[in-house]
Structures are given as C-alpha cells and as structure tokens.
Amino acid sequence: MNYLLNAKNLKKYFPVNKDLFNKASKYVHAVDDVSFSVESKDIIGIVGESGCGKSTLAQLIMGIYSPTSGTIEFEGKSINLQNKKNKLAYKRNIQMVFQDPYWSLNPRKMARDIIAEPMRVHKTVNEYDMDNEIQRLLNMVGISGDRMYEYPHEFSGGERQRIAIARSLSLSPKLLILDEPTSSIDTLSQAGILNLLIRIRDELNLSYLLISHDLSVIHFMSNKIIVMYLGKIVEMGDVNEIFNNMLHPYTKALMLAIPSIDSAGNIKKVEALEGNVPSAINLPKGCRFNARCKYCIDICLQEEPTLKKIDKNHSVACHLY
Amino acid sequence: MVEDKKNIIKNNSKMFLAIKLKNKYNSLKTFLKLLFTNKLTGFAFIVISALIIIAIFASILAPYPEQGLGKVNLDEVFQSPNAKHIFGTDELGRDIFSRLLYGARISLSISVITIVIALIIAIPLGLISGYYGGFVDEIIMRITDVFLSFPPLLIAIVITSFLGPSLRNAVIAIAIAWWPSYARLIRAQVISVKQKPFISASKCIGTSDFKIMLTHILPNSIAPIIIQASMDMGSVILTAASLSFIGLGAQAPEPEWGLIISTSRKFIMDAWWYTVFPGLVIFITVLSFNLLGDGLREVLDPKTRVR
Amino acid sequence: MGVYDRALEIIDLEVKAKTVSGTAELLNIKELILDWGEIVGIVGESGSGKSILALTIMGLLPKNVFVTKGKILYKGEDLLKKDEKFMREKIRGNEITMIFQDPMASLNPVFTVKNQLSSVIKVKNPKLNKNEIYKKAIEMLDLVKLSDPEMTMNKYPHELSGGMRQRVLIAMALSAQAKILISDEATRALDVTIQLGIIKLIQELGEKFNLSTLFISSNMALIASVCKKISVLYSGEVIEKGNTNDILKEARHVYTKSFLASLPTAGKKGTVLPILEGNYPSILDKPKNCIFSDRCPIVTDECRDKKPTLSAISDSHSVSCFKNLDSDKTDKGA
Numbered sequence: 001m002n003y004l005l006n007a008k009n010l011k012k013y014f015p016v017n018k019d020l021f022n023k024a025s026k027y028v029h030a031v032d033d034v035s036f037s038v039e040s041k042d043i044i045g046i047v048g049e050s051g052c053g054k055s056t057l058a059q060l061i062m063g064i065y066s067p068t069s070g071t072i073e074f075e076g077k078s079i080n081l082q083n084k085k086n087k088l089a090y091k092r093n094i095q096m097v098f099q100d101p102y103w104s105l106n107p108r109k110m111a112r113d114i115i116a117e118p119m120r121v122h123k124t125v126n127e128y129d130m131d132n133e134i135q136r137l138l139n140m141v142g143i144s145g146d147r148m149y150e151y152p153h154e155f156s157g158g159e160r161q162r163i164a165i166a167r168s169l170s171l172s173p174k175l176l177i178l179d180e181p182t183s184s185i186d187t188l189s190q191a192g193i194l195n196l197l198i199r200i201r202d203e204l205n206l207s208y209l210l211i212s213h214d215l216s217v218i219h220f221m222s223n224k225i226i227v228m229y230l231g232k233i234v235e236m237g238d239v240n241e242i243f244n245n246m247l248h249p250y251t252k253a254l255m256l257a258i259p260s261i262d263s264a265g266n267i268k269k270v271e272a273l274e275g276n277v278p279s280a281i282n283l284p285k286g287c288r289f290n291a292r293c294k295y296c297i298d299i300c301l302q303e304e305p306t307l308k309k310i311d312k313n314h315s316v317a318c319h320l321y
Numbered sequence: 322m323v324e325d326k327k328n329i330i331k332n333n334s335k336m337f338l339a340i341k342l343k344n345k346y347n348s349l350k351t352f353l354k355l356l357f358t359n360k361l362t363g364f365a366f367i368v369i370s371a372l373i374i375i376a377i378f379a380s381i382l383a384p385y386p387e388q389g390l391g392k393v394n395l396d397e398v399f400q401s402p403n404a405k406h407i408f409g410t411d412e413l414g415r416d417i418f419s420r421l422l423y424g425a426r427i428s429l430s431i432s433v434i435t436i437v438i439a440l441i442i443a444i445p446l447g448l449i450s451g452y453y454g455g456f457v458d459e460i461i462m463r464i465t466d467v468f469l470s471f472p473p474l475l476i477a478i479v480i481t482s483f484l485g486p487s488l489r490n491a492v493i494a495i496a497i498a499w500w501p502s503y504a505r506l507i508r509a510q511v512i513s514v515k516q517k518p519f520i521s522a523s524k525c526i527g528t529s530d531f532k533i534m535l536t537h538i539l540p541n542s543i544a545p546i547i548i549q550a551s552m553d554m555g556s557v558i559l560t561a562a563s564l565s566f567i568g569l570g571a572q573a574p575e576p577e578w579g580l581i582i583s584t585s586r587k588f589i590m591d592a593w594w595y596t597v598f599p600g601l602v603i604f605i606t607v608l609s610f611n612l613l614g615d616g617l618r619e620v621l622d623p624k625t626r627v628r
Numbered sequence: 629m630g631v632y633d634r635a636l637e638i639i640d641l642e643v644k645a646k647t648v649s650g651t652a653e654l655l656n657i658k659e660l661i662l663d664w665g666e667i668v669g670i671v672g673e674s675g676s677g678k679s680i681l682a683l684t685i686m687g688l689l690p691k692n693v694f695v696t697k698g699k700i701l702y703k704g705e706d707l708l709k710k711d712e713k714f715m716r717e718k719i720r721g722n723e724i725t726m727i728f729q730d731p732m733a734s735l736n737p738v739f740t741v742k743n744q745l746s747s748v749i750k751v752k753n754p755k756l757n758k759n760e761i762y763k764k765a766i767e768m769l770d771l772v773k774l775s776d777p778e779m780t781m782n783k784y785p786h787e788l789s790g791g792m793r794q795r796v797l798i799a800m801a802l803s804a805q806a807k808i809l810i811s812d813e814a815t816r817a818l819d820v821t822i823q824l825g826i827i828k829l830i831q832e833l834g835e836k837f838n839l840s841t842l843f844i845s846s847n848m849a850l851i852a853s854v855c856k857k858i859s860v861l862y863s864g865e866v867i868e869k870g871n872t873n874d875i876l877k878e879a880r881h882v883y884t885k886s887f888l889a890s891l892p893t894a895g896k897k898g899t900v901l902p903i904l905e906g907n908y909p910s911i912l913d914k915p916k917n918c919i920f921s922d923r924c925p926i927v928t929d930e931c932r933d934k935k936p937t938l939s940a941i942s943d944s945h946s947v948s949c950f951k952n953l954d955s956d957k958t959d960k961g962a
Contacts, residue, residue: 062525064521064524064525087527088527091525091526091527092527095525095526096521096522096525098518098521098522099518100518103517103518103519104518104519104521104522105519105522106519106536106537106540106541107541108540108541109536110341110344112337117523117526117528118526118527121526121527121528121529121532122526122527127330127333127334128326128329128330128333130333131333149337149340149344151344164522167522167526171526
C-alpha cells in the first residue's frame with residue numbers, strides 16, 4: 001500500500017515545572033503514541049474535546065514542533081526536520097488552513113501579496129508569471145481575479161477563508177491540514193467552503209486532515225474518522241462504519257452531546273457528557289476515560305487498553321471489545 | 322523575448338504601485354476625515370501643520386530674518402509689543418516674533434531627529450526582544466530597566482555634560498534617554514501580534530524570521546508607536562528647552578525657544594513679553610502634540626473604527 | 629409575574645448608526661415577543677444585527693448608535709424611556725441579565741466568586757447575615773450544577789474553565805432574581821460537550837424559575853435543540869418566525885430554506901450543498917422594500933416596490949414574503 005503520510009507512534013510531551021537545571025519533573029502528554037496513515041485523496045476527520053491533542057498533532061505533522069519520539073513518513077521517506085533544506089521542501093507538500101479567517105491573513109497586506117508570499121519564499125513562480133498565477137488561484141477558489149488588490153477587511157468571512165485556501169494551494173501541496181476551517185464563519189458561507197474543498201480535492205488530488213468539532217461537517221466531508229481523547233486515539237475507522245456502529249463509550253457520548261438537524265428537519269436528541277477532561281499532566285491509571293465512562297469495569301482501572309482492529313476499517317481502544 | 326518579459330514586469334509593477342498609491346490616498350482621506358471628527362484633534366492637527374509650514378518658510382515669513390538668526394539691533398532694545406514688533410524686542414533689540422519663527426525650525430527638527438534616532442535604536446531591539454523572547458529578551462529588557470530607572474532629563478544632562486554643550490549633543494543625549502520606553506512598547510506590541518494566526522501561517526509557509534518580523538509584525542505593531550511618538554514630540558521639545566535653559570543645549574545666539582526663555586528670565590520684571598510669548602508658543606506646541614496623540618489613538622485604534 | 633402576560637415585548641423598533649460614510653440602518657423589528665419561562669431563539673448570520681438587538685434591550689448601545697423609534701416593553705414599562713441610572717440600578721444585571729461569548733468580560737478578575745456572588749445576594753436580601761449569605765451562595769452554585777461549590781467559591785475567575793465561568797454568571801443572574809436572560813453566543817467559545825451542559829441548564833431554569841431567555845446564536849442546530857420558538861433575523865429584520873418545527877420542517881422564506889439546505893448533514897454526503905448566491909447586504913446600502921430582494925431567486929417587481937410585512941400563515945408561523953402562500957414544499961433551497 002502506498003501511503004501519502006504515515007505517522008508511527010508519534011509522541012509529544014511538553015515539559016512543565018522546569019527546575020534550575022532545565023529538567024522537567026512533569027510532562028503534559030499532549031500526543032501520546034498516535035499512529036495513523038493518510039492515503040491519496042483521503043479526508044480524515046479528527047474529533048475530540050479541546051485538550052485532546054488534535055491541534056498538537058496537526059502541528060507535529062506541519063513540522064512546527066518536532067516529536068518527542070516517533071516518526072513521520074511522507075511518500076515513503078522518513079522526515080528529518082533538523083535539516084533546513086529538507087524542512088522547506090517538506091513544507092511545500094503540506095499546508096495548513098486556520099480557523100480564524102480574520103486573523104490568519106495579515107490585515108495590512110493586499111490579497112495579492114498574501115497569496116504571493118509562499119511562492120516568493122519558495123521561489124516557485126517568478127514575478128513575471130505572478131499576476132497570472134494569483135488570478136488562476138483566486139478563480140479556483142471562486143473569487144474574481146480583479147479583487148487581488150483589495151485588503152482582507154474588504155472581504156467577507158467566507159471570502160477570507162477562500163483567500164487562505166488559495167494561499168495554501170499556491171505551492172501545489174499534497175496534503176492540507178484544515179484546522180476548524182468553518183467554525184468561525186457563517187452557515188451559508190460554510191456550505192460554499194465545504195463544496196469548494198471537496199471540488200479542489202477532486203481536481204488536484206489532495207488529501208485533507210480535517211480537524212473540527214462539528215460532527216455534521218466531519219460526517220459530510222470525511223471518509224475516515226479519528227476520535228481522540230487525552231492525546232490518544234480511542235477509535236478510528238471508516239466514516240460510515242463509525243457513525244453506524246460506534247463502539248467506544250467516549251465516541252458514543254461525544255456524538256450524543258452534539259446537537260444537529262437532519263435533512264428532513266428532525267432534531268437529534270442530545271444528552272450531556274458529564275465530567276471534565278482530566279489533566280494531561282497527571283493521567284489517571286488504566287483507561288484514560290474511566291472516570292467518565294458508564295461502562296467502566298475493573299480492568300479499566302488497572303490496564304490501559306490498546307488500539308485493536310475490530311474490523312477491516314475499524315479500530316477501537318476499549319476493554320469492552 | 323527577455324526584453325518583453327522585463328517590460329511586462331515593469332508595467333505590472335507600475336500598475337501595482339499606482340493601485341497602492343490610490344489605496345494610500347483613499348486611506349489618507351478617511352484618516353483625515355476621522356481626525357477632524359474630533360474638533361480638538363482637528364485643531365491640534367492644524368496648529369502642527371502650521372508650525373511645520375512656519376518652520377520651512379521661516380526666512381520668508383519672518384519680518385526680520387537677520388534678527389531671527391541673531392543680528393543685533395541696539396536701536397530698539399526692550400520694545401513692548403507694537404505694530405512693528407508684535408511680540409516686542411529683546412535685550413539686543415531683536416524681534417522676538419522673528420526669533421520664535423526661526424525657533425520653530427530648531428524645535429521641530431530637534432524633536433523629529435531625536436525621535437527618529439530613538440526609534441532606529443528601539444525598533445530592532447524591541448522586535449528581536451519580543452519575537453525571540455528568552456535569554457536575548459532578558460538582556461535587552463534589563464538594559465532598558467537600567468535606563469528607565471533614571472529620569473530621562475537626568476540622563477540627558479549627564480550625557481551632554483560628557484559630550485559638551487551643543488544642540489547636536491543635546492539631540493543625541495535625549496535620543497539615548499528616550500529609546501528604552503519605545504523598545505518596551507514595541508516589545509509588548511510584538512508579543513501580542515506574534516500570537517496571531519497569520520504569523521503561524523507564515524511560519525507554515527516557511528518564511529524566514531527576519532521577513533516575518535519586517536513584513537508582518539512591524540506593520541501591525543507600529544500604530545501605538547506612532548501615537549506615542551506624536552505625544553512625545555511635545556515632551557522632547559520641552560526636554561530640549563530644559564537642557565537649553567540650563568545651558569547644556571543650544572548656545573546663544575541660536576533662537577531656540579528654551580534658550581530664549583532662559584535668557585529672558587533676567588529681565589522678567591521689566592519685559593514680560595520676552596518670557597510670556599516664547600512660553601505660550603511652547604505651551605501651545607506641546608499641547609497640540611499631546612492632543613494629536615490622543616486623537617491618533619482614537620483614529621488608529623481598530624475598535625473605534627467602522628469596519 | 630402574572631400581572632403582565634409578556635416578559636418582553638419589542639414593538640416597531642428601529643435602530644440606526646452614524647458612521648463616517650453615512651447613516652446605517654441596523655435594526656427594524658416590527659414585533660418580537662418573549663413570554664414568561666419561554667426560550668426564544670434568534671438565529672442570524674454575522675451582520676444580522678443580533679448583537680445590537682441584545683445591546684439595545686440592555687441599554688448598552690455604543691456612542692454612535694441610536695434608537696430612532698419603537699418600544700421595548702418590560703412589565704408594561706418602556707425601557708427605552710428610562711434613564712441610565714434606572715437601567716443601571718434596576719434593570720441591568722438585576723431584572724435582565726446578559727451572558728456573552730466571553731464570560732471573563734463580565735466577571736471582575738480581582739475578586740473571588742464568593743465576593744462577587746455574595747455582593748449580589750446582599751443587595752437583594754439586605755437582612756441576611758454573613759453565614760446565611762454564604763449558604764445562599766452555595767445553594768446558587770449548586771443550582772447551576774457546579775460540581776464542587778465550596779471550592780469554586782474561593783476561586784478567582786481566571787482559575788475557572790470557560791463553562792464554569794458561564795455557570796457562575798448564570799448563578800449571579802439567579803441570585804439577582806433575574807427574570808430575563810439574554811444569551812449572546814454564550815456557548816460559542818465552549819467545547820461541544822460543555823456547550824450542551826449550559827443549554828440544558830438554561831432549559832431547566834426556564835421551567836423551574838420561569839426564567840425567560842432570549843437565545844441568540846448563529847448555530848441553527850443548537851437553537852433548534854434549546855428553543856421552542858425561533859425568529860430568523862436577516863439584515864436587521866425578522867423575516868420569519870414560528871415554532872421550531874414550523875421553521876425546520878415548513879420554512880417558507882427563501883432565506884430560511886437556503887439556510888437549512890446549506891447545513892451539511894450525513895444525508896447530503898457526496899452531493900454539492902445548495903448555496904444562496906450573492907453577498908450579505910451592507911448596512912449602509914440595503915435593498916429597498918423587501919430586504920432580501922437582491923438575492924432572492926424568485927423576486928418579482930412587487931418585492932422591489934412594496935415592503936412585505938410579517939404575516940401569519942398559521943397560528944404560530946409567520947413569514948415576511950409576498951410568496952408565502954406558495955405551498956410548494958418540495959422547493960427546498962434556492
């Protein structure tokens with residue numbers, strides 16, 4: 001199998017309570033032993049409460065942090081981010097779209113300069129072709145090319161996010177990390193952005209890692225889902241498999257807690273998930289979810305479950321299965 | 322073919338420049354409109370514009386240009402304000418009005434040059450300090466702490482007494498006394514701007530730190546510095562006047578405002594106009610700069626701006 | 629409470645703003661009614677004026693924004709005629725309380741929860757002694773389901789999580805014996821799981837204390853699961869209102885239909901989401917007469933010449949559109 005990206009046993013611990021000699025006594029286990037792979041044209045949805053490590057995971061893959069241990073393979077080659085040249089080449093393949101379109105674009109730059117920045121840094125397009133290239137990118141995301149001389153505040157929230165997408169596409173990446181791409185824009189603009197993302201995925205053969213807390217967006221977009229809790233993957237698999245046959249108690253509780261409306265206008269019944277996420281510094285013994293779990297049994301308090309394959313496209317980390 | 326390409330690039334960049342200029346013109350128009358919505362700010366803006374014009378055209382506007390520069394006219398000493406000399410004359414018969422006009426030139430250039438020097442020192446240090454943080458930040462900030470623990474006037478006095486009393490040295494001294502507060506301001510601003518997602522976006526792209534600082538952070542942290550600088554213009558004029566007043570700044574016969582007041586104090590009992598008019602001019606100038614600074618704060622603060 | 633049938637009645641409200649580029653029309657609401665113990669949802673995108681509506685009721689409009697006409701009746705009195713002192717002492721934070729997206733903004737960072745809560749209780753119950761006030765405060769925190777009230781009491785706002793802060797604010801509103809709660813995107817910044825806890829709490833309090841809530845949000849799914857009635861706000865005007873089921877299943881206005889159709893759901897997977905063309909109108913340059921006429925795919929000359937009014941199509945459901953009698957329900961979306 002040819003994977004686009006293969007993350008193996010990724011760990012990222014952030015030290016806290018540094019002492020005089022810069023030695024940490026405690027660690028935040030932001031990402032703890034996470035393995036997954038992305039195939040070409042995959043849209044992988046990552047869900048979880050805040051503090052579950054999904055943003056850190058994105059930043060690890062983006063190369064903003066280097067992992068405490070574990071490896072990231074891109075197109076079969078292991079990534080060494082210590083080498084500056086490698087890092088720059090790697091960044092060309094993976095780009096990110098941020099949550100907040102109001103602050104992810106420099107307010108003092110024209111759309112033209114914002115989109116040109118990656119191409120200037122990587123010198124992929126010369127100034128002669130720049131205007132054409134920008135026009136092409138803007139048209140691709142559905143904005144008229146002659147608006148390239150406008151500033152971010154002249155665009156609506158949805159349009160700004162389109163510009164951010166155009167910027168991320170300017171280096172022809174293979175993987176886009178979408179960090180809550182529609183959570184701070186309006187519903188009607190959201191639909192446009194989602195359509196756009198699907199369209200360019202098909203046109204450009206892209207893969208996405210889609211981080212979102214809106215399950216209907218994840219369900220609509222992705223073909224695979226990763227559910228994270230306290231730095232670990234608790235359930236992972238094919239989207240239909242997960243939504244029709246969710247196994248982990250946390251996945252079930254999370255799905256129940258999120259209000260949604262179906263196409264016929266029926267409101268889903270919701271039920272609150274009690275309790276708070278425990279601190280990622282002092283992890284509970286055994287299963288990380290045991291304090292909030294309705295089905296907790298003795299072994300859950302003693303032993304941490306590992307991710308087991310239940311079906312061809314479905315894995316879960318729970319002692320019940 | 323190559324020529325063609327070059328021409329097209331040239332044309333493109335020309336058009337780009339034209340659009341940029343047009344945008345700048347438009348934003349200047351809105352800026353002025355906003356500035357004049359507050360009457361006090363508008364007033365301050367007019368006073369300062371007038372001062373700048375006076376400073377530039379002092380030689381044309383002054384009724385007695387030579388006297389303004391120091392030519393003695395012993396026939397007309399200590400004349401009280403009259404039609405010929407509207408602000409009166411001094412102990413050497415020089416027209417005080419002309420001298421004040423020439424003084425505007427000195428005072429304004431002192432304040433501009435001083436603040437520019439202070440910013441040249443402060444901006445790079447503040448950017449580095451705020452952007453990198455850690456050890457570098459610690460060192461730079463402790464240096465500013467040392468400077469900030471003395472009153473700026475005192476530092477300026479010490480430095481000028483080292484370098485020797487002259488206008489040039491006064492400028493250097495004030496700039497040295499002044500940069501730490503800017504460095505701190507810039508650092509604080511940089512720290513808040515660097516957390517914005519567009520900085521992370523640039524990092525994801527692979528833009529170098531230097532470029533990020535120059536093209537993303539600086540333009541977005543400059544507004545409070547402009548506000549502070551415009552308010553400080555007044556204080557610098559005052560400090561320069563104070564230095565001249567105690568004899569460490571401008572030297573006679575330079576028509577520096579502080580120096581004029583300093584000389585006048587011997588005659589305050591006999592010639593009130595000699596002290597009062599220069600004092601008024603300093604007062605109005607400093608007040609205007611402060612009002613303008615306040616107004617700029619309102620205009621440049623994105624919260625008060627209409628989207 | 630029974631003396632007045634309605635908790636809050638907004639009649640013919642018009643709010644305008646003065647900007648550098650001219651006068652902008654922010655709100656034009658013919659009628660909006662909140663009954664006792666009821667939760668009414670206001671759904672609208674950014675720019676619909678939903679936050680301005682909340683601020684108008686609270687009497688907290690920015691300097692350049694004015695109410696040009698209309699009434700906001702609370703207990704039979706017009707709040708717009710009251711002076712600042714009355715609003716501050718009698719209404720704001722007492723009878724009518726508001727919770728925002730950022731709860732930190734409404735809590736004083738230098739006082740503990742105990743301090744802030746006790747002072748509210750003391751104003752309302754001047755005869756209580758220290759111990760009784762403390763007991764009452766604990767009771768209030770218990771009421772909003774904070775897990776460890778004793779511990780929470782001694783904490784400063786910054787030591788609490790976002791969800792806990794919102795709960796503390798609601799506890800303060802209850803201690804002040806508030807009758808009306810206005811929630812302006814109060815759960816937006818919270819985690820999905822926490823969000824649900826807060827809205828469940830608001831629902832419960834409505835039943836228990838007859839607390840009426842104006843629930844403002846842009847999240848239709850959230851509003852639909854909390855509120856019995858929904859008003860759809862578009863560019864400062866209520867263009868459709870009705871019971872939740874009326875809106876979700878039998879929406880009549882093209883905007884509401886498009887809004888619902890554009891929600892991504894599992895059933896639409898693999899399809900292209902229908903999109904409403906055009907941009908949200910600028911507050912400085914709104915279309916004349918029907919506010920939606922510039923984006924409406926079924927617009928006629930009538931819409932541009934005459935202003936449609938909110939007219940009833942059933943007991944609970946009204947819509948502001950000339951075509952509201954079209955019973956063509958298959959035409960979902962634009």
